[in-house]
Amino acid sequence: MLLELKKVYKKFKISRKQYFTALNDINLTFEKGEFVSIVGPSGCGKSTLLNIIAGLDESTKGSLIIGGVSSKKFKKKNWDLYRKNNIGFIFQNFNLIEHLTALENVEIVMNLIGLGIRERRERALELLEQVGLSKHINHRPSELSGGEKQRVAIARALANDPDIILADEPTGALDSKTGKQVMDLLTSLAKDKLIIMVTHNNELADEYSSRIIGLKDGVIESDENITEAVTNRTKSTLKKKNKSMSFFEAFKLSLRNMSKKKGRIAITTLAGCIGITGFALIMGLGNGANIYIDKQLNKFANSDVLMVSKNVKESNDMGSYTTISSDEKDYKKIFEMEEVKASRPMINTNNVKINVGNQESEMVAYSLGNETSEFLKENVDGKLPLKNEILVNQAAAREILKLLNIESKDIKNAIGKEVTFLINVTKDNLQKVTVNENFVVSGVVNELDFDISSIYYNYDAFKEILNETFLTTGTLYDYLTNNSGFEIILKDASDNKLVTNEITAEKNGGAGNILSVLSGGTQKEGFMAYNIPVIMKLQFEQLIFIAQIVISIFIIVALVVSSIMTSIVLYSSIVERKTEIGIIKAVGGRDKDVLRIFESEAILMGLFSGVLGVIIAFVLKYPIESLIAKLLGFKLPGIVTIPLSQVPFTNVTFPLATIITLILFSAIISAIAGYLPSKKATKMQVIDALREE
Numbered sequence: 153m154l155l156e157l158k159k160v161y162k163k164f165k166i167s168r169k170q171y172f173t174a175l176n177d178i179n180l181t182f183e184k185g186e187f188v189s190i191v192g193p194s195g196c197g198k199s200t201l202l203n204i205i206a207g208l209d210e211s212t213k214g215s216l217i218i219g220g221v222s223s224k225k226f227k228k229k230n231w232d233l234y235r236k237n238n239i240g241f242i243f244q245n246f247n248l249i250e251h252l253t254a255l256e257n258v259e260i261v262m263n264l265i266g267l268g269i270r271e272r273r274e275r276a277l278e279l280l281e282q283v284g285l286s287k288h289i290n291h292r293p294s295e296l297s298g299g300e301k302q303r304v305a306i307a308r309a310l311a312n313d314p315d316i317i318l319a320d321e322p323t324g325a326l327d328s329k330t331g332k333q334v335m336d337l338l339t340s341l342a343k344d345k346l347i348i349m350v351t352h353n354n355e356l357a358d359e360y361s362s363r364i365i366g367l368k369d370g371v372i373e374s375d376e377n378i379t380e381a382v383t384n385r386t387k388s389t390l391k392k393k394n395k396s397m398s399f400f401e402a403f404k405l406s407l408r409n410m411s412k413k414k415g416r417i418a419i420t421t422l423a424g425c426i427g428i429t430g431f432a433l434i435m436g437l438g439n440g441a442n443i444y445i446d447k448q449l450n451k452f453a454n455s456d457v458l459m460v461s462k463n464v465k466e467s468n469d470m471g472s473y474t475t476i477s478s479d480e481k482d483y484k485k486i487f488e489m490e491e492v493k494a495s496r497p498m499i500n501t502n503n504v505k506i507n508v509g510n511q512e513s514e515m516v517a518y519s520l521g522n523e524t525s526e527f528l529k530e531n532v533d534g535k536l537p538l539k540n541e542i543l544v545n546q547a548a549a550r551e552i553l554k555l556l557n558i559e560s561k562d563i564k565n566a567i568g569k570e571v572t573f574l575i576n577v578t579k580d581n582l583q584k585v586t587v588n589e590n591f592v593v594s595g596v597v598n599e600l601d602f603d604i605s606s607i608y609y610n611y612d613a614f615k616e617i618l619n620e621t622f623l624t625t626g627t628l629y630d631y632l633t634n635n636s637g638f639e640i641i642l643k644d645a646s647d648n649k650l651v652t653n654e655i656t657a658e659k660n661g662g663a664g665n666i667l668s669v670l671s672g673g674t675q676k677e678g679f680m681a682y683n684i685p686v687i688m689k690l691q692f693e694q695l696i697f698i699a700q701i702v703i704s705i706f707i708i709v710a711l712v713v714s715s716i717m718t719s720i721v722l723y724s725s726i727v728e729r730k731t732e733i734g735i736i737k738a739v740g741g742r743d744k745d746v747l748r749i750f751e752s753e754a755i756l757m758g759l760f761s762g763v764l765g766v767i768i769a770f771v772l773k774y775p776i777e778s779l780i781a782k783l784l785g786f787k788l789p790g791i792v793t794i795p796l797s798q799v800p801f802t803n804v805t806f807p808l809a810t811i812i813t814l815i816l817f818s819a820i821i822s823a824i825a826g827y828l829p830s831k832k833a834t835k836m837q838v839i840d841a842l843r844e845e
């Protein structure tokens with residue numbers, strides 16, 4: 153005995169308290185080789201019975217006994233396996249997947265039983281040949297007649313080589329001649345299987361069946377054997393595996409489906425790519441700004457000098473300072489740092505005056521060691537300063553020319569002019585000392601022009617005077633406790649994280665503190681170590697950061713909008729692909745398979761958006777750069793440089809990492825947005841999906 157129905161009841165809930173009994177105590181046994189017709193008037197419960205046998209619907213009471221095993225013990229998984237391995241279903245309205253060809257409609261079933269591509273293709277071709285459709289394998293359902301569609305459906309029902317073929321009014325939508333052809337085909341191809349057919353066509357039942365069961369109002373009225381059943385069932389040679397649909401197959405299905413609604417997909421892709429484009433650009437802005445700053449500012453003349461001073465609480469012209477109040481150990485650390493090459497007393501820039509032609513002007517003074525930076529060597533007009541020489545920047549050169557009443561656009565004219573260097577300092581005993589030295593301008597340095605007058609003196613040449621003035625006794629550390637500050641010359645200052653960290657450290661009242669002081673924040677008492685390029689960099693980064701925040705908000709909005717659009721497209725896709733869901737489930741597809749199909753559609757949309765987004769970002773980079781140039785009033789070439797090989801927000805690098813992660817990110821966002829709709833698809837009732845409208 154192949155199949156048995158034991159005390160099967162089916163009640164449908166029609167209102168809160170009302171039930172309709174569609175099947176009432178059905179007891180039946182079926183053998184292999186039987187061709188059973190279930191006949192009866194419309195609404196008597198035929199389809200309900202067939203759906204229960206198919207495992208598409210559950211009985212309210214009673215059980216199926218399949219090959220000796222009761223369905224009472226069945227879990228969802230067992231039902232899926234039962235449908236996948238034992239059942240072939242033929243519907244009145246064919247239920248073919250519209251966007252697949254005849255061949256693919258047959259293949260999809262074998263996909264679920266784990267056959268390889270070649271085996272699948274071979275078997276599908278063979279089956280289509282058997283149903284006489286060799287010439288129509290690449291036709292879509294819309295290009296086939298009703299009879300042809302039903303023959304594809306028969307080929308599909310046979311694809312998993314089931315023991316049981318269930319057919320619900322298979323000829324209901326066909327004219328009588330075509331109907332007979334289809335019946336002939338079905339009986340010849342499945343003669344050794346159990347065929348259970350629902351029909352209200354008694355003539356058809358009489359002609360083809362070995363047994364006819366009459367159903368009325370959900371009760372078996374008659375059960376009559378007409379001919380002997382064919383019992384020599386040939387053994388199945390099909391090697392079935394319990395496999396779910398591969399993502400590759402799911403992607404293929406989704407691509408097919410998406411190609412049918414290009415317009416909608418294009419709009420969603422466009423909407424989805426806005427966020428990704430923004431994301432790529434924002435990273436490009438951050439990265440470009442960093443590269444720009446590194447290129448420009450770290451070449452700044454004294455990027456290797458760390459200025460160390462006590463934080464000023466009150467200062468006057470002579471520079472009086474409060475005593476150091478924070479933990480002294482922290483200062484000592486700086487001296488001990490590996491990166492520190494040398495230390496020297498710093499002339500507090502508040503107290504440097506230049507006297508030119510009897511006129512005074514304040515300037516920022518920087519000392520230069522003998523090892524001067526590459527930048528200076530390359531960007532100096534004239535020469536580097538020696539004893540009693542100074543180098544000036546453009547602003548200082550302009551200032552000197554102005555003080556000398558020389559009208560000249562050529563700042564190189566400042567070279568050779570004599571200036572007096574006036575330094576006022578307060579010694580340990582608060583005694584004022586003025587250093588008064590004559591210098592000749594040796595050259596002009598073309599650094600980034602911030603219009604701040606700076607002069608550079610040769611420390612080694614000036615050392616004696618400076619040390620005499622500043623370091624009468626003790627060490628620099630002792631000196632710091634009484635005086636303004638000193639400079640530390642660093643190794644590899646530009647990419648020296650340790651020093652940068654030390655500079656920004658809160659405990660040191662570092663550059664962060666300086667920034668807050670610069671922007672009018674409260675001054676903290678204590679130690680202050682800073683590096684001009686680093687401060688500029690931080691300031692620049694703050695600006696960039698604000699820009700990034702603004703863009704980020706925009707991106708988040710864009711991502712939310714695109715996620716919603718993805719969801720909507722997917723929801724409508726589910727409605728459209730209802731039949732597909734039903735069929736996949738009817739042939740034993742699991743929830744997982746259905747989920748995969750829709751998730752793959754979401755992921756594909758995300759991938760499209762990602763790719764498009766990245767492409768657009770690379771194109772938009774140029775107009776955005778010129779826009780920034782226009783807004784800021786000066787050119788910043790490469791200010792938007794999308795990094796290529798870095799995973800965003802990490803230090804992980806590999807070729808094309810940025811692009812790959814952005815595209816993956818887009819796919820992930822889309823997959824998340826698509827999860828709920830996809831989940832909903834799995835929840836869809838199979839019979840609802842397949843019900844003939």
Ligand code: ADP
Binds near residue numbers: 197
């Ligand atoms: P048929 O013999 O025409 O195939 P069906 O098995 O489809 O009949 O339906 C049997 C009865 O059960 C009908 O009266 C139908 O209205 C009712 N029925 C079927 N499905 C449902 C359902 N999901 N909810 C409520 N009633 C249903």
Ligand code: MG
Binds near residue numbers: 198199200
């Ligand atoms: Mg019916």
